[in-house]
Amino acid sequence: MKRIRTRIAPSPTGYVHIGTLRTALFNYFFSRQHDGDFLIRIEDTDRERTVDGSIENLLDVLHQLGLENDEGPVLEKDGSITEKGDYGPYVQSERIEIYKEYALKLVAQGDAYYCFDAKEELDAMREAQRATKQRVKYDRRALKLSDEEVRAKLEAGEPYVIRMKVPEGETVVEDLIRGNITFNNEEVDDQILLKSDGYPTYHLAVVVDDSLMNITHVIRGEEWVPSTPKHVMLYKMLGFEAPVYAHVPLLLNPDKTKLSKRQGDVSVEDYLKKGYVKEALVNFVATLGFNPSGDREIFTIDELIDSFKLEKVNKAGAVLNKEKLDWMNNQYIRALDAEDFIERVEVFIGTRLDSEIMRRSLIIERSRIDRLDQVPELIEIYSADIDYDAAILVWKKGDSADAMMQLEGVKTFLEGQGENIFDSVESIEAAVKGYIAENNLQNGNVLWPLRISLSGREHSPSPFELLWALGKDEALKRIERAMGKL
RNA sequence: GGCCCCAUCGUCUAGUGGUUAGGACGCUAGGUUUUCAUCCUGGAAGCGGGAGUUCGAUUCUCCCUGGGGUCACCA
Numbered sequence: 204m205k206r207i208r209t210r211i212a213p214s215p216t217g218y219v220h221i222g223t224l225r226t227a228l229f230n231y232f233f234s235r236q237h238d239g240d241f242l243i244r245i246e247d248t249d250r251e252r253t254v255d256g257s258i259e260n261l262l263d264v265l266h267q268l269g270l271e272n273d274e275g276p277v278l279e280k281d282g283s284i285t286e287k288g289d290y291g292p293y294v295q296s297e298r299i300e301i302y303k304e305y306a307l308k309l310v311a312q313g314d315a316y317y318c319f320d321a322k323e324e325l326d327a328m329r330e331a332q333r334a335t336k337q338r339v340k341y342d343r344r345a346l347k348l349s350d351e352e353v354r355a356k357l358e359a360g361e362p363y364v365i366r367m368k369v370p371e372g373e374t375v376v377e378d379l380i381r382g383n384i385t386f387n388n389e390e391v392d393d394q395i396l397l398k399s400d401g402y403p404t405y406h407l408a409v410v411v412d413d414s415l416m417n418i419t420h421v422i423r424g425e426e427w428v429p430s431t432p433k434h435v436m437l438y439k440m441l442g443f444e445a446p447v448y449a450h451v452p453l454l455l456n457p458d459k460t461k462l463s464k465r466q467g468d469v470s471v472e473d474y475l476k477k478g479y480v481k482e483a484l485v486n487f488v489a490t491l492g493f494n495p496s497g498d499r500e501i502f503t504i505d506e507l508i509d510s511f512k513l514e515k516v517n518k519a520g521a522v523l524n525k526e527k528l529d530w531m532n533n534q535y536i537r538a539l540d541a542e543d544f545i546e547r548v549e550v551f552i553g554t555r556l557d558s559e560i561m562r563r564s565l566i567i568e569r570s571r572i573d574r575l576d577q578v579p580e581l582i583e584i585y586s587a588d589i590d591y592d593a594a595i596l597v598w599k600k601g602d603s604a605d606a607m608m609q610l611e612g613v614k615t616f617l618e619g620q621g622e623n624i625f626d627s628v629e630s631i632e633a634a635v636k637g638y639i640a641e642n643n644l645q646n647g648n649v650l651w652p653l654r655i656s657l658s659g660r661e662h663s664p665s666p667f668e669l670l671w672a673l674g675k676d677e678a679l680k681r682i683e684r685a686m687g688k689l
Numbered sequence: 690g691g692c693c694c695c696a697u698c699g700u701c702u703a704g705u706g707g708u709u710a711g712g713a714c715g716c717u718a719g720g721u722u723u724u725c726a727u728c729c730u731g732g733a734a735g736c737g738g739g740a741g742u743u744c745g746a747u748u749c750u751c752c753c754u755g756g757g758g759u760c761a762c763c764a
């Protein structure tokens with residue numbers, strides 16, 4: 204049995220697209236499940252579009268999400284990039300000699316040919332084809348050149364490209380998700396394999412690399428389906444065995460078009476920056492187009508690895524449901540271990556949290572946030588002297604005098620209590636409720652002004668939670684301040 | 690436009706030749722509650738259309754419609 208090897212090959216565009224993440228996840232799940240290898244290859248054959256720092260960023264993001272590759276580039280602690288694996292280099296720009304060798308081999312076999320056409324000529328050709336409603340594809344004008352002419356042009360140093368010579372017939376793409384897709388070769392263009400700058404196009408590079416790197420399964424986005432017959436042909440021409448294909452559906456904008464920037468966040472970094480936790484992001488993105496079971500929503504990454512099945516991946520594209528992501532993130536945030544949660548929040552607050560009040564406030568506010576970046580605003584009331592209108596201290600069923608009286612009563616009561624009732628929300632609640640009951644008071648009359656005095660807000664956590672977070676001293680201070688306002 | 694792909698609530702999805710078509714987000718009506726959040730209980734909301742196969746189609750086939758992808762010396 205062949206060792207399963209999958210790869211992702213993102214081009215260095217500066218950020219990690221959320222769709223790239225999903226493809227990465229599927230590749231990762233599949234390889235892990237089969238105890239195979241998951242590799243990363245850098246496709247930087249387009250020198251104009253390569254953005255500096257992209258590789259570092261990609262590796263950093265994947266690392267943050269817990270996805271480690273078995274082979275390919277590695278981001279070292281000092282920020283430099285090294286490589287691991289026996290099939291390197293894993294950066295295509297360092298492999299151009301290899302591609303050239305294969306391109307030349309194809310020419311020698313008669314499966315590819317030289318072209319010396321100027322860009323303008325090609326544009327004119329296509330325009331003419333469009334105007335006459337013909338198929339837009341290379342018309343093979345270069346094939347009219349004699350061997351001597353070609354040799355002469357090469358010797359004269361004329362710039363050239365090498366195109367594959369698509370044979371007649373039809374090509375079948377076998378896809379694990381979609382089944383067999385048949386293409387008439389007449390529809391397939393004589394794709395440029397080697398560009399005039401000496402770099403290969405994606406099509407040549409991907410076939411050569413996947414072959415040389417023993418990739419067994421190519422799991423990639425659906426946008427690649429139309430060019431897959433080219434790849435299948437190249438494998439055949441080169442005498443390589445083609446991998447198994449699985450084209451996953453696209454991630455969509457709310458208007459159903461291919462997910463793009465300008466219609467919201469598309470980069471994983473953006474989501475991370477907003478405080479979506481990695482587990483939620485992985486869970487959410489992975490279950491877009493794939494579902495281990497119908498009536499569960501929350502899955503750990505290990506469960507996803509175990510249950511992943513390419514055959515079960517949906518064929519239709521999926522729109523990102525932001526509200527659901529928020530909900531899921533909230534679920535994960537609330538389930539986080541308290542210390543873990545605080546640690547993750549510190550990044551968003553920008554400081555270490557050593558005060559007990561802050562730590563307790565975070566634990567309380569947890570159920571109230573969808574994203575970690577909402578924390579700073581929510582915890583303001585615990586750290587600052589919140590200004591508020593004295594009028595809100597008055598309970599709807601009471602009046603100003605009553606509010607004053609209740610605060611006075613609670614204050615006296617709390618002063619008489621030991622620190623130990625502040626050990627937990629429950630013990631405080633029991634104590635305060637006991638006080639209310641013993642004195643035949645109404646919850647609202649006591650709790651409303653108490654809560655406002657502690658939070659300064661009409662909407663806030665319960666007074667018990669606030670008391671627990673603030674502690675006896677701060678709580679009494681705030682109650683006194685409220686009484687002063689009345 | 691050519692080629693290719695796709696089609697279950699608004700969205701993500703489960704599902705079957707016979708189901709009251711299930712779940713989740715969101716929405717909504719209540720309940721719990723001092724407020725908010727949580728939590729609990731309900732509700733509205735879906736098989737795009739037309740033929741065919743069949744005793745019976747959401748499910749299988751075909752057509753239509755709709756949506757999407759792709760047609761570069763970009764990936």
